[in-house]
Amino acid sequence: MPTLRSLGLETLAFLLAATCAGCGTPETLLCDPCRRELRPSPVEVRTPRGRTVRAALTYQGVASRCIRRLKDEGETLLARPLGAALAAAVAESQRGTDAAAVPVPTSRSAFRRRGYRVPDLLIRRAGLRPLRALSAASTRRDQRGLGVDGRARNVRGSLRARLRGEGAPVILIDDVVTTGATIDEAARVLERAGFDVVAAVALAATPLHSGFPTDSSATRRK
């Protein structure tokens, strides 16, 4: 049995080996300046079908590096500060209603690869309970590398409703919104199942999609 002392040393060893996800500073998972960069500064983007998605952050610089570390490198501790950013954007969209948070489902292959579902994890770290009203129906291709039309075609029919809504209000939640094609498809499937999709919220929106000038200083920073 590990003693408390040995666990403390393991934690210490872990922290000593860690580097800040945002800037690479050693001996921390997230330094204070980078943590401040994760304060939500919500932006609104439009999906191909004209639905508004509120994103807590713009997917660039520190935010994009932290999200990649969570999604691609298994650094689930980052779900806490990122979940806090998401919570603020969800609260803005909820406006006092009791709409449940429905995560956009991740593909089965992504779940197998990671062992966790990023949107669900973020929702829990935002202090909410995910309502898993959707599931991934088919083995769709990874959306990365596809353009607007390709993404829309790729997601068509890729999601299924697991529950009947009977008019229940829900907020759709995704991690990163690129073109918004997945949000459109998820909203379509939920509405056909009888849910009232009152808002869509993402942790981050890619700057290409939202039309922001890319922050070149952020990419130059080490």
Ligand SMILES: [Zn+2]
């Ligand atoms: Zn940092």
